[in-house]
Amino acid sequence: MRVSLEKRPEEQVIELLHQPGGYEALGHLIGINPEKLTSAGRIDYLAALERQHSWLTSLIQNATLAIAGAEPSQSENLWEGVDEAEREDVATALRLSANTAQSRIDTARVLTNHLPATCQALAVGDISPSHATLIARETSEAIKRGISTEDLIHIENRALAHAEFHTPAQVGRKIRTLIAQISPETFEESVAIARDTRSVHMYPESDGMATVIALLPAEDAQTVMLAINALVESQHSHGFVRTKSIVNDPSFDKAPSESTGSSTQDAVAGVRSQHYSQTDARTMDMKRADALAAICGDILARISDEHQPHRRPVTINITMDLPTALGMAENPAELAGYGPIPASVARTLSADAKWRRFITDPLTGNLLDYGRETYVPPQPLVDFLTARDRICRFPGCSQPSRISDIDHAIPWEEGGRTSPRNLGLLCRRHHRMKTHNGWKLLSHEDGSCTWTSPAGKEIFVPSRPIHESA
Numbered sequence: 438m439r440v441s442l443e444k445r446p447e448e449q450v451i452e453l454l455h456q457p458g459g460y461e462a463l464g465h466l467i468g469i470n471p472e473k474l475t476s477a478g479r480i481d482y483l484a485a486l487e488r489q490h491s492w493l494t495s496l497i498q499n500a501t502l503a504i505a506g507a508e509p510s511q512s513e514n515l516w517e518g519v520d521e522a523e524r525e526d527v528a529t530a531l532r533l534s535a536n537t538a539q540s541r542i543d544t545a546r547v548l549t550n551h552l553p554a555t556c557q558a559l560a561v562g563d564i565s566p567s568h569a570t571l572i573a574r575e576t577s578e579a580i581k582r583g584i585s586t587e588d589l590i591h592i593e594n595r596a597l598a599h600a601e602f603h604t605p606a607q608v609g610r611k612i613r614t615l616i617a618q619i620s621p622e623t624f625e626e627s628v629a630i631a632r633d634t635r636s637v638h639m640y641p642e643s644d645g646m647a648t649v650i651a652l653l654p655a656e657d658a659q660t661v662m663l664a665i666n667a668l669v670e671s672q673h674s675h676g677f678v679r680t681k682s683i684v685n686d687p688s689f690d691k692a693p694s695e696s697t698g699s700s701t702q703d704a705v706a707g708v709r710s711q712h713y714s715q716t717d718a719r720t721m722d723m724k725r726a727d728a729l730a731a732i733c734g735d736i737l738a739r740i741s742d743e744h745q746p747h748r749r750p751v752t753i754n755i756t757m758d759l760p761t762a763l764g765m766a767e768n769p770a771e772l773a774g775y776g777p778i779p780a781s782v783a784r785t786l787s788a789d790a791k792w793r794r795f796i797t798d799p800l801t802g803n804l805l806d807y808g809r810e811t812y813v814p815p816q817p818l819v820d821f822l823t824a825r826d827r828i829c830r831f832p833g834c835s836q837p838s839r840i841s842d843i844d845h846a847i848p849w850e851e852g853g854r855t856s857p858r859n860l861g862l863l864c865r866r867h868h869r870m871k872t873h874n875g876w877k878l879l880s881h882e883d884g885s886c887t888w889t890s891p892a893g894k895e896i897f898v899p900s901r902p903i904h905e906s907a
Contacts, residue, residue, distance in 0.1 A: 446470075447478035454485040457561035458492020488562030494569070495560040498545040501527060505542045507550060521874060522891055529888075529896045534833050535866075547573040551580050554593050564600045571605040572596050575612040578627055588619050645778045668728040669721075757783050819843065822860055825884050825901070829864040832888060832896045836864035844868050846880035858882050 444452075446469050456462040466489060471482045505523040520542060528538035548556050548569060559569040576584075576592060584592075592615045599611045617624040632654050640648045653661065719727070757770035761780045770783030822843060829836040841862040847853030859880055863871065870876050875891035884900040 446474055447481070450474065450478055450481045450485055454481050454488065456485075456488075458489050458495070463489045463492075487565060491559050491562040491564065491566055491569075494566040495556065498541075498548065501541055501545045502549060504530075505545075507546060509546075521870065525870070525876075526890060526892060526894070529832050529890065529894065532833060534835070543577070544570050544573045547577050547580065551589065552576065552593055554590075554597060558597055558600075564597065565605070567605040568600045568608055571609045572600075572612065575609050575616075578630065579616050582626065584616075584620070592616065592619070645782065662725075664732065665725045665728045668732060669724045672728070755783050755787055757787075762787065818855070818857070818860070821857055822862055825857070826862040827901060828862070829867055830861045830878075830886050830898055831863060831867035831870075832898050834864055834867055838862050840864065842868045844871065844878075846878045846886070857884075861886065 449465065450469060453462050453465055462485075466482070466485055469482065471479050474482055504526055505520060509520055510523055520539060524535055524539045524542065527533070527542060528535050531538065533541075548559070552573060555564070555569055555572050558564045559566065564572075572593070575596075576589065579592075580589065592612060595615055596608055596612050600608050603611070616627075635651075635653050635657070637649065637651045640650070642648055651658070651661070717724075755770050755772055755778070757780065758766065758768055760766035761768045761770065762784065764784065767780045769777040770780060772778045772783075823838045826841075827838055828834065829841050841864050843860055844863040845853040845855070846859050846861060849855070853859050861878075861880055861884070867876075871878055877889040879887040879889075881887070881900075886898050888896045888898065890896070
């Protein structure tokens with residue numbers, strides 16, 4: 438490849454825009470300052486970089502398969518699942534969640550093993566990584582069901598042609614249509630299989646908000662919306678402007694030199710009504726969101742006596758410093774499992790809660806003591822570990838404390854003590870990996886820990902200051 442350096446930068450970029458992916462083209466692009474290009478030249482520069490990004494993505498996929506293998510691994514170990522070790526090697530190396538790492542592995546395998554034309558298009562930069570990932574995802578189920586080679590080639594070629602002028606989402610719709618047309622019976626089967634992928638996830642957003650995504654069969658989604666709309670209509674007909682169920686469990690942190698206050702609610706209750714003025718300015722979407730929260734809060738209150746993970750009811754945990762709790766400061770509080778929320782919101786949520794004391798290091802914010810003069814009774818120690826770790830201690834895992842196991846870093850049968858230093862929270866999968874799959878855990882005094890993978894790679898997991906998001 439040769440680019441004339443005598444040409445203007447804009448002309449060089451146009452030449453590079455039509456070059457296949459490779460280190461020479463990427464090197465030329467790195468040497469061009471996009472700030473000095475014309476408006477049109479900057480757009481071409483971005484497109485040329487994206488072309489090189491596709492090439493780099495193909496290299497990353499090859500490197501991923503070098504670790505994970507072209508086929509899924511199976512272990513004779515009862516506790517180890519498919520790709521258990523390989524997935525964690527990729528996840529810890531790239532600081533990804535296990536699910537994201539597995540998704541990358543699966544995508545790389547589908548592309549390499551079944552979609553050679555897509556691999557080639559990605560390597561030369563004719564399609565974006567997003568296009569390639571979506572083509573792999575949309576065809577993977579058909580491949581698992583044994584679609585013929587001829588049909589798969591037909592779908593792949595049509596998808597690549599469509600990708601030239603269409604977005605990944607549009608290409609995905611094209612593939613789904615092609616699969617349904619080729620085999621209506623398979624389409625019926627895929628819809629039945631898709632029902633088993635139903636799920637609910639929460640994703641923290643900015644400004645004190647979060648997104649809850651539910652993937653449901655169409656009729657179940659309709660049921661949820663009917664229930665939400667029915668509650669909105671019921672509140673309106675009974676004259677209620679807004680009813681919202683809130684379960685409170687604030688936890689206050691402080692430095693040892695300060696007076697201490699903290700709180701937790703021992704029973705999930707505290708259903709409170711908040712009313713706007715009679716001229717309700719909420720949109721219908723806002724009313725539906727409030728209704729969904731009310732329905733879920735009511736369910737938590739009803740099952741609080743029966744469902745108590747780690748012997749505590751399911752609660753909302755909030756951490757704030759003492760001056761903020763007393764209204765003398767406006768420092769953001771921490772909502773467990775989410776992150777920072779405004780002081781005013783935290784004080785509202787904690788108004789009818791019970792308090793629990795924590796003492797933290799004034800410099801690091803790390804939890805030092807649960808605040809009880811006792812020789813580690815079971816429940817106080819459980820409460821201490823739950824407050825200290827909050828989520829699984831494995832790198833990149835965010836499974837919450839309420840569904841995690843309490844693990845001895847040094848096993849009890851090997852002389853490990855039942856102490857804050859030697860104990861920590863691990864989700865069930867990573868607990869089994871440590872016990873059966875060769876992962877080693879060294880726990881430190883401040884709650885941090887060091888993991889060693891079966892391949893000998895060490896990963897440090899720092900302690901989690903109680904006033905920061907885990």
